[in-house]
Amino acid sequence: MILATLTLEDVSVGALKKVNLSVSEGEIVCVSGASGSGKSRLLRAVADLDPHEGRVALDGESQDSMPGHVWRRQVMMVPADSQWWFDDVGSHFGADADREVPEALGFGPDVMSWTVSRLSSGERQRLAILRGLYRNPRVLLLDEPTANLDDEMTQKVEGWLVSEIRARKLAVIWIAHDNSQIRRIAGRHYRIDGDSLELLDGNH
């Protein structure tokens, strides 16, 4: 039996009850649902940032068998509203600040010297995704990663992100609301319906 990278067994958080879900390496599972239905909270539970019932495991190793920061190094959440704590962008990237920023993200070579306060919400979001990827996680939890981007930038960033996910064989839960995007990227698509996660599209 091939072990899925990420497994949720009977996970309950907020209104969501007994969610069972497996995500394999290189697989993108999209989750959609009405505003306030609990999408972000589910991701936070998987990232060990919100208390929950049930079991979450990475390669069979239980979330509660390790400290939260150790878990989150491998199970990386990029929230809709990313956190920045230094004044300049580059300080958040450490040694990775010297790497070339992917062209698809639409920045010039000097972005690492920018102040965080000047970043638009879309710029913050793109840089937060890059920062997350550079930490080499196994799992990526994306909360509407292209929500603040225009159509052209959405397609560019989405294309780059999907190719990174495939190359790095990441297991991904991607919260999305745009059906055309979901059709392009999702291996499976679930929608939160009341207290459960309903499979809309994809292979079991």
Ligand SMILES: Nc1ncnc2c1ncn2[C@@H]1O[C@H](COP(=O)(O)OP(=O)(O)OP(=O)(O)O)[C@@H](O)[C@H]1O
């Ligand atoms: N720590 C918490 N304790 C109690 N209730 C919470 C907590 N965090 C979020 N909620 C509530 O749980 C519900 C789901 O919130 P969540 O942020 O997951 O929604 P969402 O589906 O991501 O919505 P949106 O699409 O608007 O971002 C909301 O009613 C919210 O107020």
